[in-house]
Amino acid sequence: MIPSIRQPRAVRLAYNAYVALFFVYLALPLAVVSVFAFNDSQFPSLPWEGFTWAWFFGDARPVIGVFHERPILRAIGTSAFVGLCVSLLSVAVGTCNAFLFNRHRFRLRGLLYVLMLLPLVIPGIVLGISILVFSSTLANGVEDGMGWDIEALRPGLVLVVLGQFSFITTIATLVISARLRKFDESLEEAALNLGAGRLTAVRTVTLPFLAPAMIGAFVVAFLMSFENFNTTLMLVGSDAPLTITMFDRLKEGSTPVLNAVSLLLMIGSSLLALGMIAFQKKS
């Protein structure tokens, strides 16, 4: 069971084989998606018609590559914009929450902490519809009462950002809290002792210590936002982020251009994640 306990050879081999098989299972779908991005065919499926870069760079019908597909490029832009907004908001609020729960003792703290965790156990689609319902109640109320039509409260990017923010903040809070808990508060006291003010101490000592976790939370939030589907599906308006655009394409049955987008996504998010890991190892 652990290396210091000898096991029969057959058991060890079977165990290793199982773990190997598991990783094959993990890799298989991603591998085929990547491979078929280079298939010179109208469909991402067998038979193999030869290798091509056309699904990336093709610019004439019927083979239009990713880099010439306006709707997909626009969707990537939308997703990136939404991702940035969500990451910024959730890291900002997450940092406040981390300080609040680690440094302050107040009434209802336990209750608020549980409430803060709740978005993790609410199905994404329910979060989506509840925000949809509430925002339209609000919008209708405002329209009936004052005659203003507030565009931001109708399905669209603002609601998508708010919907994703509503649960990604919990994750950002947990990531940043975990690091803040490891912070030795006497460092801050030392800064105060050396003449820094309360806020200066936090800014010059605590925040630099938290920076790796904040950057980590930012990247995680961005990736989660980028690939979010359930919540976004209920709140999306006319500007669709990438996952929704791809979903619509997929339902119609699509060309390997989707494989090409997927491969780019894999490379992009892996680089982002690896960069984050390398950065966190360094600090």
Next chain:
Amino acid sequence: MRAQSRLGLFLLLTPLLLWLTLLIVIPHIDMLLVSLRERVGVGEYRTSLANYLTFLTEPLYLWTFLRTALMSVLATALTLLIAFPVSYYIAKIAKGRVQSALFLLCLVPFWVSELVRTFGWMILLRETGVFSGLLQWAGLVDGPVEMLYNDVAMMVGLVYTSMLFMVVPLVTTLESLDDSVIEAGYDLGGSGPSILREIVIPHAMPGIVSGCIVVFMLSLGNYLTPTMLGGKESLWFTELIYSQFIVRFNWELGAAFGFMLLLLSSVIVWAVLRLTGQTLEKTMG
């Protein structure tokens, strides 16, 4: 100093309260209110349980609800069974660089969108897909085989999609189990299975519980995988919610469905926490 501290507390509380009340608490209350509304005329509503009655009396709705719950439980159990040996391997058997490499490999598939993963399974399983092609090439079957659009395909996708959320908490808790505790078990005469039952699993319980809760939630709330991989007959409850909201524009019934889904997930999460003596703070925080 005290006044300053109170001001700090107030400033830190504000974003938290805004977030929780405006995006979580009030929307859910509003959803509950909408679900308790019955439309009696154009723009006229009255409070009633009509939507919930519809849910209970229409066999398709109730059946889909129960099926979704049971299939989610099944997906969770399968994920746990598949993930546990792998997590144990990563946490306790692999060492050094191999360990971190394997752990990283587990994370890779989840840095890409669920949509891409589902797409991968579609390419593998469909009639013109890789598996079908392989089987024909090997001479095991004569014509193309459709492996998509059934419960097995959907289950494969569900398990795949939520694997990470089981592996990570399991590896974390198993890693914190000191090797010497396992050695002590052997030293005192324990055998592999008894140590697994009495030492390893009890120790990993918080990880098992948090993994199961998250995987169950993700399966229950999944829309993409059942839609893309599941059969036409096997509806998922989220598909009903989507169609009430977006296709039929019957928000009252849709909100009732949403509330039932929320209730189901809360009850199951609460029951699991009670049964295993864990708390939400311990397993999630």
Next chain:
Amino acid sequence: MLPDLECANLTKTFDATAAVRDVSFAVPPGAFFSILGPSGCGKTTIMRMIAGFLEPSGGDILIRGKSVLNVPPNRRPVNMVFQHLALFPMMTIAENIGYGLRRAGMPKPEIERKVGEALERIGLPGIGNRKVDELSGGQKQRVAIARCMVLEPDVLLLDEPLGALDLKLREHMKIELKKLQSAFNTTFVYITHDQSEALVMSDQIAVMNHGRFEQLGTARELYYRPETAFVAGFVGEANRWRGKVERVNGDALELRTETGIVMKGARHGRALNPGDSAEIFVRPEAIRVARDEREVAHFENRICGTVTSLLFNGAASRILVRDDGNGAEIEVAIPQSGDYATLSRGASIHIGWSGDQANCFPAGSA
């Protein structure tokens, strides 16, 4: 009498580096046997081989005369108290102690009775239903021992179990462990890097360095008659000089240290000839202090010096004395009879020690 534990030419190599080289020893029944050595000397490796968590590269391990090399750890008649105790945090105290008995298939009422007895024996009756983390360090220690002792092992292995305790408790547990050992009348094999633990508790001590046993003997033997320079330096404290042998007369030597002091020493049968370089060890407590030169006149080695530091440490108080002749510093224990309570820095003092107390070893042996 058949030894409880015997290791014959035990060897363990990890990728070409030898952790344990050709170690042989036998532990008679009921003995308290310690392996003492600095960290990384291979003592933990020996213990893990005996427990069955490591496979020896060569040699044999016999328990009550039978080789256990092919016996898996869960079948060996030895039990181990782990360094950090490895109590099962998911179980109560009673479940912890009863764990091995349950594995052996003992009926429930009997397990209950035995666990009760064991708790009684370690002086903690009635705590069976508590959780592990509700106990103090010393209590956990005793539970860890009881958990093994209920299985009546032929040999109990203890892997630096006192390391995590604070000083006061450690002192107390030394006595406690010795008492428990005689109460259970079981063979203990104890490994530690703390010489005082080994010296206080053991019947026999093996001093280990670089994978080898340097010396095996009783505490007294190790202290008064170290056989190697390593043992002389590792067990107890010593002033240490390097020098050249000038004359040999039987066991007695005359040496000149690198700092120029001429000194008498003893070789206790070791090969040292005129012209050899040697290491000389003199324990601070073997040196006599006097205000009057006549009091130390009968010693072969005498120095007149100045007190440069007072190192007060209760019973183990020392002073540093600088030789007025050549400036060398020597650490000297001062008797706590009160005679030297008023000693102050800069005071002139006479010190002396007999040549027999100066252990000499061929240089470069440690």
